[in-house]
Amino acid sequence: MLALPRYAALLLFGAFTVFPFWWAAAVGLSSDGSLIWTFPAAFLPNEPSWMWFDRVFYEMPFWRYFANSLLISTATMLLVLLLTIPCAYALSRMAFPGRNVLFVLLLVTLMVPAEVAIVPNFITCARLGLLDSYAGVVLPNVAGAFGVFMMRQAFQDVPAEILDVARVDGASEFGVMWRVAVPMARPMIATLAVFTFVAAWNDYLWPAVVLKERLMMPLAVGIFNDLTGPFAVSTNLVMAAIVLSVIPVVAAFALTQRLFLSGGGLVRR
Known part of the structure; x- marks a missing residue:
């Protein structure tokens, strides 16, 4: 009961x-x-x-939007992992002056709304010539404290004795991280990858600010523009496009479901 x-x-x-x-x-x-x-x-x-779903492919550049979203989300996910894993490992397993202060400063950035960074990021991208480019969409999102916090907790759960054994065997610090710590933290890495991919896939505001060329827009921006543009009177068509845009995210979760649901628990086996 x-x-x-x-x-x-x-x-x-x-x-x-x-x-x-x-x-x-x-x-x-x-x-x-x-x-x-x-x-x-x-x-x-x-x-x-299936009429409206058929019309999505004929009356909207759906596949181009889809390819753009896939490129942006995948690039963002890979770069986030590439930067976050070494940073989190250093903060959790390497002793250096100011380590705790640096970690606290990273956590403070979590309290700052993402919208606050739009203006400085836009000015930076404009001066670097990255407006209306995929790099301008991806690069401002590859460094974030959320992923560092997650991975730091995962690396702290790895038994220190195992890492010490690898060091005694002659492994460099990078080798210890890559060959020992990373495999044991795979559940949390998969979780971070899914979070990052979904966030980049669903992101609307920043791509809408940076991109002006229609054929470079991701699904979230392209569908909204079509909703308020040539297909504003066709709600059925927009709903069909929205359903199709959600399917890849559901598929990504299904493929990583076992690791995602296990969270960081497997690192303590």
Whole structure:
């Protein structure tokens, strides 16, 4: 009986979480969009058809938007891991003056809203000639305190004795990190990779500020521009595009689900 309230709460939370996607899918599958604001008819496909999904590929540069999002998200994820892992390892396992002060300063940046950095980042990108380029979208997002905090905690959970054994065997500090610490922290690395990929995939504000060329825009920006542009009167078409844009994120989570759900627990085996 004690489990019943928990399951009820989980079902309620799941319903609220799935509701937007369910509604978008129902509208996208409906041939007639006149019932989109009608409850509860809008939550079931009205005259089901793949018509709007077909039109997404013919009337919007969907695949170009998709390729742009994939490029930006993958590049952001790889660069974040490349910078975050050595930084977090140094802060957790290497003794140097000011280490704790530096970590505290990194944590302070978590309290600063991301919107505050838009103006200085825009000015920097403009002076470096990175506006309207993929580099201008990716580079300002590759250094963040959130990933450093996550990976530092993961590396601190790695037993120090194992790292010492590797050092006694003659491994350099980089070798200890790459061959011992990183494999033992793979669950947290996978978690950070998924978080970073999804955040970059769904990012709208910064790409919308930097990019002006339509064919360089990611899905989030391209679909919104089409929503307020040539397809403003076709809600069904936009909903179909939104559903298609969510599928890669769901697939990325499904592929890393085991590591993602395990969190950092496996490093303590």
